[in-house]
Amino acid sequence: MPDTRPEDASNALSPSKAARLVGNTGPQPVRPAAVPARPDPRRLAAVSDDVGVLVDAGLESAEDESLLEFVRRRLTGDYAVDDFGFDPELTDRVLLAALRPLYRSWFRVEVTGLENVPSDAAALVVANHSGVIAIDAMMTQVALHDEHPAHRHLRMLGANLVFSTPFLGEAARKAGHTLACHPDAERLLGAGEVVGVWPEGFKGVGKPFSQRYKLQRFGRGGFVAAALRTGAPIVPTAIVGAEEIYPMVGNAKTVARILGLPYFPITPLFPWLGPLGMVPLPSKWLIHFGEPIPTDGFPEGAADDPMVVFNLTDQVREQIQHSLYRLLVKRPSAFG
């Protein structure tokens, strides 16, 4: 079980978190002054299951109370879930907490260009996809939540394989993600959310190591149409580091077919070392949120004009590819 040792100020209680602590304590006496806007003290949190039972050691009483309160709310179902099944409290306190050690200590993620993601408006984050399983997407979610001044939640659009898989689909919905389809994309953007798409899909995550940092085809450009319909800016985002976590040297197609998966990865360590081979290599990660591409200046009906959609898709792809090259030059070495 992961230990979380949040160390820097970026993990300070977000405004929403503080508001919840103050405003939602039910019948118990509210402790104002002590709770809000204070960096999280060090704590040892063991995540036992989705109920989020946290076992704490040596905490100040205010923190203790809010934790008890949190456990009470989880056990009595007294929390809000949005129409997509997004459970912000569980995401903040359990799901993201489980990813943070990977984010901070293992991949040592460095983020730039956060100013390109709006604080209070919709945006469509479009990024390259790699690394066999979608760890890159999860790290981008941690980056936007922990490092962005407005602590934005990234609402990703996933393949339907995700939502038909037990546990994975459940966790994805609770973390705020939904199926990649027009109605959901437009609903989220219309509500002012930051939406994440990985248009390369399985072609990106499942590509051989020799193809690293070469962007694959960008689907059918559905994401561009959704952005055009809602006028949300597109933020082309480049992620460097995910390619090296599982260098895929082969693809066992027969096994994949039997398991109903789009590919079955063979890496220098997997499946030879079994579960040990599933430990990602500790590559050095850089994430850059690029200059936003506005989509609100187009005439009515541009979303249904394939030429406009293809051109914009191409522009986004080019921009991501260029920032990938720039980041790769900046990075001293793959594991540096």
Added chain:
Amino acid sequence: MTRTVLVTGVSRYLGGQMASRLAADPDVDAVIGVDVVAPPEPIEGIEFVRADIRNPIIAKVMGEASVDTVVHMGVIATQKQAGGRSTMKEINVIGTMQLLAACQRTPSVRSLVVKSTASVYGCGPKDPARFTEDMEPWHAPSSGWAKDSVEVEAYVRGFGRRRPDVTVTTLRFANVVGPRVQTSLTAYFRLPVVPTVLGYDPRLTFVHEEDLLGAVHHAVGRPRQGTFNVSGDGVLTLSQALRRARKAWVAVPSPLFGPVGRTLSPAGLADFSSEAVRYLTYGRGLDTSAMRAVLGYEPQFTSAEAFDGLRHAGRPAGVVDA
């Protein structure tokens, strides 16, 4: 204008409640209740006609009383109550066809309100988060009540085309819950130990029984052409609902879910058909903007409030209804 309303399915809980509610409405002059069997206790202020809507008697009743509004609440949700799947299908589908044939022959009919269900959207992993009324189902229902409702809606649309002068309002309700109503889903939540599908946590939406009756009543008073989702705001996940209801539950791998469920519910009141299993695996969300903007109905209860009404309720002895 004198108003005469005909309500089908009055011998079951919601139909009966609807009939007495309309009878109490000063804008409605007469209410005729129709069902195959007499209601458990007489409903005050209505004229009950014991008629099987599966045979043409219904047309005569409608013509004589010059009915202007027909409220169709006669679609049965549970096989157990109808006395077998084939009877259920006959009452639901053939019954609706006969009722619509009677409506078509009765020139006085001005509006038709049909209680349908959101289960016509089916459910599955490819569903959008919320269904709007114009979306085609990705995973169309293949059996039971949901399939009957799809067919009922198709016949209702056909009737609408043949009688363009009649305002047809189809209401697709989320799962109805409340202190008194009994459905296969309320029976599910009343099991001593509630089975859930391992690895899935479906999103559920609920409509309170008062809101169901309120929406139908609203549509009788202010008919609007079209199909509308009717649901309380917000969703509950199944695990959240079970926690709110303080219920014990057991997660079962999906292949075993049906058999385990049927074992836990020996009376067979809770439904573990393939359609119900899909619902308890993937759940469903509804967009209700048309309900507010076009139909003009504002529900009193959110999904969570409606569901909490179930927790406070005792165990009523009434018949299963939906």
